Amino acid sequence: MAERERSVEAMLRQYRELIEAFVQEKISADDFETDYIRTFTNDKCQVPGSEFTVLEKLFFDVDDxxxxxxxxxxxxxxSGEQLRERAAATYSKLFGLE
Incomplete structure (x- = not known):
C-alpha cells in the first residue's frame, strides 16, 4: 500500500464510525456537531486531496x-435532518453504501 493511501486511510478511520452513528440515528445532530468539529479541528492526519475536500465540505455543513x-x-x-442527509451523502462518497 502506498504511503498516501495509508495516510488517507488513517484520516478516514477517525470519521467513519462518527458519521455512521449519526446517519443511523444513534447520536443526535447536536452530539454529531460537537464531535465532528472536535475531530476535524484536532485532526493531525489530514491529507490534501479529494477525501479531505469531502470531509471539509461536511465540516462547513456542520458549521451551518x-x-x-x-x-x-x-x-x-x-436542520438536523438536513445535516443528516449531508452526512449520509458524505458517507456514501467516502465509504460507499452500506
Whole structure:
C-alpha cells in the first residue's frame, strides 16, 4: 500500500464510525456537531486531496447546522435532518453504501 493511501486511510478511520452513528440515528445532530468539529479541528492526519475536500465540505455543513428552528434565519442554515442527509451523502462518497 502506498504511503498516501495509508495516510488517507488513517484520516478516514477517525470519521467513519462518527458519521455512521449519526446517519443511523444513534447520536443526535447536536452530539454529531460537537464531535465532528472536535475531530476535524484536532485532526493531525489530514491529507490534501479529494477525501479531505469531502470531509471539509461536511465540516462547513456542520458549521451551518442550527439546532433551534427559531434561530434559522439564513438560507444556509441547516436542520438536523438536513445535516443528516449531508452526512449520509458524505458517507456514501467516502465509504460507499452500506
Amino acid at each position: 447546522y442550527v439546532s433551534d428552528p427559531e434561530l434559522r434565519d439564513s438560507p444556509e442554515d441547516l
